[in-house]
Amino acid sequence: MPTIIMGKLASKLDGSIRGKAMAFLQKLGTDDTANGLHVEPIQQSADPRVRTGRVDDSWRAVMFRLDGDGETHYVIHGIWPHDDAIAVAQRVRLKVNPINGLPQIEEAIATPAPPAAVPTPAAPAVATLLPSLGHRRDDLVATLGIPEAIADEAMQAADEDAVLALAERHVGWVGSILVDLAAGDPAEAIAERMQLAKAAPDRDADADVLESLKRPAAGLQYAFIEDQEELRRVIERGDFGAWRIFLHPEQRRYVERRYNGPFRLSGGAGTGKTVVLIHRARGLARQHPDRRIVLTTFTTNLADAIGDGLTQLDPRISQTKTLGQPGVYVAGVDALAAAVLRDAGAGLAAAMQDVLGVERAAPLARTANTRWRETIESTGTTLPTQLANETFLANEYAHVVLPHKIHDEAGYLRARRPGRGVALDRAKRAAVWALIAAYRAQSRIDGSLDFTEAAAVAAAHLAQQGERPADHVLVDEGQDLSPSHWQLLRALVAEGADDLFIAEDSHQRIYGTRVVPGRYGISIVGRSQRLTLNYRTTAQNLRYGMSLLEGGEYVDLEEEPEATGYRSARRGPAPTVQAVDSLTDELQAVAGHVRAVVDRGAEPDTVAVLVPDRFHRDRVVTALTEHGVDARAVDRDRPPPGRVPVLTMHRAKGTEFSTVILVVGKPSTNELSRLEMLDSTERADAELRARSLRYVAATRARDELVVVTRR
Helix, strand or coil, X not given: CCEEEEEHHXXXXXXXXXXXXXXXXXXXXXXXXXXXXXXXXXXXXXXXXXXXXXXXXXXXXXXXXXXXXXXXXXXXXXEEEHHHHHHHHXXXXXXXXXXXXXXXXXXXXXXXXXXXXXXXXXXXXXXXHHHHCXXXXXXXHHHCCCCHHHHHHHHCCCCHHHHHHHHHHCCCHHXXXXXXXXXXXXXXXXXXXXXXXXXXXXXXXXHXXXXXXXCHHHHHCEEEECCHHHHHHHHHXXXXXXXXXXXXXXXXXXXXXXXXXXXXXXXXXXXXXXXXXXXXXXXXXXXXXXXXXXXXXXXXXXXXXXXXXXXXXXXXXXXXXXXXXCEEEEXXXXXXXXXXXXXXXXXXXHHHHHHHCCCCCCCCCECCCCHHHHHHHHCCCCCCCCCCCHHHHHHHHHHHHCCCCCCCHHXXXXXXXXXXXXXXXXXXXXXXXXXHHHHHHHHHHHCCECHHHHHHHHHHHHHHHXXXXXXXXXXXXXXXXXXXXXXXXXXXXXXXXXXXXXXXXXXXXXXXXXXXXXXXXXXXXXXXXXXXEXXXXXXXXXXXXXXXXXXXXXXXXXXXXXXXXXXXXXXXXXXXXXXXXXXXXXXHHHHHHHHHHHHCCCCHHHEEEEECCHHHHHHHHHHHHHCCCCEEECCCCCCCCCCEEEEECCCCCCCCEXXXXXXXXXXXXXXXXXXXXXXXXXXXXXXXXXXXXXXXXXXXEEEEEEEEEXX
């Protein structure tokens, strides 16, 4: 059976031909001599390996036949109308780039003889981007292997947008290198990142080309298709999901590399951290089918999306529903804690005593999120409002009391409070403890644990048992986890090779306050890397998103300043920002923008409206419905097909849409009052998370971003 090697260009198919292309490629991958395929060489072609195949009466595939490794391979270059396909097939040639060893398509285009030279006055010097960044033409050609004609055009590009426009015309390793050059990366650093290596001269035999197609950087443009199901997924996803299939060599390095302990992968929105996690889980599961792999993240919605992503990537991977069983167990971190408590049953008395200082059965019910407010209102306190509020108390409980297993006032008075920022004298500590004790007492009465308590008890139980229910733990959105979450994850897997793989981005911390995992037994020192290339968001939208973070001080999980320097591989229109004066104008503007995009032919479910809160969400859904737009509010469920989804900015985490209408709104009176009553440290952190939330929301847009804001 021939092997299909799908080119990225070939995956971008119009919907009208996609089904027929799928049928053709399935037949080709089964038997290239089958009736109706008409796989034929082309007379007078630039490459004798080129073939065309009949997709239907009007369309033909252009491909290269390679014989090696004991079998036949077809590299699918693209599908065109019949006459265009013949013309393409006559002039294309697949070769090995002699400088970097990567596969390269050349086009032999006949050009007329140039006219006699006519002297012209010298043009004034024009500033161009790459020379201004210190790049020389020789860097592009002799070090990186960029074809000379493309290198000349790149060196003449006036600015970043011009270089990105050129990169978009050259998919694969050429485009990726141009993006890195525009960002100012040295040629040597790019060559190392892309794992480039010179090829021996005149090595264009089939075996040499096949070897070049297996190089890491070739994965940006070509994917070896293992079976018919994988072929179907690549074709059906088209360009929207292509970046999940065609991995950058840097992503592939983190997918395949093994680490002697916890590893941290950081990167901005859209840089492919989740894609790396999914591919890594798949790789571990395929290499070790008997291993127990936990893939977790902060929310259930994100966990569902990750599970769907793993299924789409490879439905053959076993996703177990039982913690501790072989396969990949995908769950939100709080659901993970609940699974540990549920499995333990009545055997949690010792863990409850260890964490809370009392022996009692472990309830599965969770404490109401209003409990802290009710405790403050029902308990007399001398604390100022900056401390007697649910934000401060919940954070103090999660970051100091629970991880240190403090049971009484004496223990709290002695406790260290690293990273809390708010100094407490002895009297204030005693007053804080009185509220914490009242909170715990009420939870004992109604038999509940809050989410941080549940994670802490689950972690203590696993530590006491000595049995570890996982061999590998992969964590997404690590920046949002609490200390108890980190203790639970540490207790899930024994310390050792490939125990914990953590993806995070401190710029996207929108839930809890900052945590340092090293304080909870997860030492990452020396095992951290960062992704910088954004695959989802256009350069224009990325600039807007990054501008929302300006002025904020962000620190990563290792207490180092969070880096920026992100770049995008795509271009698009500049974001539209519309200021309105009233709620009525806001709803009118949102409906108008959505209506315009849908009327241009966009599928409704590729257009999303992101809003600050649920109340806002429901008003927008009503307004869209009144304007004849089929819209739906999305909460815990998945965005619906065929309808415009309206989500809160928090719920939008982990999603992506072609077009996003972002409704910024104004802070409510209650929200402003809540911020005013916070201590300055807590207030600064809340404002930082608000910036991050808008950044997260803006970077959900792949192509078009519209921002509607209130004056």
